[in-house]
Amino acid sequence: MNDKEFAALAAHVHDARKPLNRISMQAELVKMALDGSVPPDRAKQALDKIIISTKDCSEALTQMMDALGDSQSES
Amino acid sequence: MLTVLLVDDDPEFTDVACTIIEFLGHEVLTAANLEEARDWLKKESFDHILLDFMLPDGSGVHLFDELDALGKRPRVTLITGHPSVRGIIKGLCGPNIDYLVKPIQREEIEAVLSGKTEVQSQSSGSNIKKYFGHLIGESKPMKELYKLIERVSRTSANVMLLGESGVGKEVVAEAIHAASDVEGPYIATNCGAFSKELIGSELFGHEKGAFTGAVGRKSGVFEQAENGTLFLDEITEMPIDMQPNLLRVLENKVVIRVGGTKTIPVNCRVVSATNRTMEAIAESKVLREDIYFRLAVFPITIPPLRERKEDIPLLATAFIDELNRENETQFSWKEGQLETLKEYDWPGNVRELRHFVHRAAIMSDPDKSALELPKTIESPFAKKQSTTPALQAGRTIEDVEKELIYATLEKVNGNKTLAAEMLGISTKTLYNRLHAYGDLSKDD
Numbered sequence: 001m002n003d004k005e006f007a008a009l010a011a012h013v014h015d016a017r018k019p020l021n022r023i024s025m026q027a028e029l030v031k032m033a034l035d036g037s038v039p040p041d042r043a044k045q046a047l048d049k050i051i052i053s054t055k056d057c058s059e060a061l062t063q064m065m066d067a068l069g070d071s072q073s074e075s
Numbered sequence: 076m077l078t079v080l081l082v083d084d085d086p087e088f089t090d091v092a093c094t095i096i097e098f099l100g101h102e103v104l105t106a107a108n109l110e111e112a113r114d115w116l117k118k119e120s121f122d123h124i125l126l127d128f129m130l131p132d133g134s135g136v137h138l139f140d141e142l143d144a145l146g147k148r149p150r151v152t153l154i155t156g157h158p159s160v161r162g163i164i165k166g167l168c169g170p171n172i173d174y175l176v177k178p179i180q181r182e183e184i185e186a187v188l189s190g191k192t193e194v195q196s197q198s199s200g201s202n203i204k205k206y207f208g209h210l211i212g213e214s215k216p217m218k219e220l221y222k223l224i225e226r227v228s229r230t231s232a233n234v235m236l237l238g239e240s241g242v243g244k245e246v247v248a249e250a251i252h253a254a255s256d257v258e259g260p261y262i263a264t265n266c267g268a269f270s271k272e273l274i275g276s277e278l279f280g281h282e283k284g285a286f287t288g289a290v291g292r293k294s295g296v297f298e299q300a301e302n303g304t305l306f307l308d309e310i311t312e313m314p315i316d317m318q319p320n321l322l323r324v325l326e327n328k329v330v331i332r333v334g335g336t337k338t339i340p341v342n343c344r345v346v347s348a349t350n351r352t353m354e355a356i357a358e359s360k361v362l363r364e365d366i367y368f369r370l371a372v373f374p375i376t377i378p379p380l381r382e383r384k385e386d387i388p389l390l391a392t393a394f395i396d397e398l399n400r401e402n403e404t405q406f407s408w409k410e411g412q413l414e415t416l417k418e419y420d421w422p423g424n425v426r427e428l429r430h431f432v433h434r435a436a437i438m439s440d441p442d443k444s445a446l447e448l449p450k451t452i453e454s455p456f457a458k459k460q461s462t463t464p465a466l467q468a469g470r471t472i473e474d475v476e477k478e479l480i481y482a483t484l485e486k487v488n489g490n491k492t493l494a495a496e497m498l499g500i501s502t503k504t505l506y507n508r509l510h511a512y513g514d515l516s517k518d519d
Contacts, residue, residue: 014129017156017177018085024178025091031181037098049087 012064019053077122146292190260207250214383228254238377241426244348252304259303267312285334
């Protein structure tokens, strides 16, 4: 893997980590809702957002595969 | 309650993080890039900044210079996406910065805001217990140490940490902070690292224009550690003529900034450290007696690594786990290797061991789990400890003789009969010599 490919991979990993970070924080919010610290409807919103984020993450991984596949076939 | 500035370009993340930080009882403002962050810094004063490393208009590190120029420098926690960035930033920004690695958990935010960092991450592979979140070791001397830390953490007494170089004085200071139920942060500074002119400003802060180069107001470490713990490393390296100023702060619990007139009340536990022994401190007059008694209300001596060799495998394993996490490697020790490590005396203590483990990890093949040890464990500093200073021309015979006698006595733990035998002199002669050095009283 050359520097350029590595940079591209790092960018993809960054994109995939962003939804993971969202998921982690939203999950903390759900935990707080279960304790009664925040209203239950926030928990429901948070869970919806978690589901969206998992799709985003999956999408980011697919894009990464595509991009890497392209660079493989080029070389 | 703290005023926190959260700088991150992901609105969904900042939104949830705000809810959580507010729930933790703090006030929080957000910025999506460096420009917005700069705007806030002009308008508001913050206690803590949570700063994303990668922002649309540049790296969060760019904000550091501006933070330095502020009257009250906020604590900074950098949020990074990748664990390896942590090592790089640590080199850039020094030890007073905390890190959060994405994805972040609530406990981690809680820990950095309260200044109690290094929560054991749940995903960590090892099950080595870290006492007070910092200390590793199950040996008897360490258990004693834990007991002392627990006792002193319940009080607000100032602690002086004594111990050889590399035993982990700063880690113990952090452990004391973690064990204490205090709201304020942990602030560390090294008294040996500042020139005579600058140490006053570092400790007590300065007003704008107090001296050439004092472009802004700056709070000193005593102010920064409000309601928390202040760690003063290498206290015995502090210039002796600065010590009266320190004494005044310790006695009156107020500081006056350099170039200022207003007294500012301060309240923090001072943990100081030195690698000199108590006797050496008294003899060499590097620390005023009155200061010593203020700082060493509760002195704690940290044992050297050679006195707790059974902890070496635990420490070596903990270090390699840490390196594995940082570099995504899978190294592990073999039983025989740990035995080899245990045989060495580690004159540089835990620091030397950590350095050695790090070097071994670099030298080993990252795709395998086996660690390669160099054939011998050597340190350029080891010789200094193990042998007596080389003979120099011009020293008197008496001097050399005295040194030889004391070195021999040390070797045999003060057994005079044995020492005399080794030296090839009679016990009576040995006693006579010791009398002459003033080391024995008449009836001894």
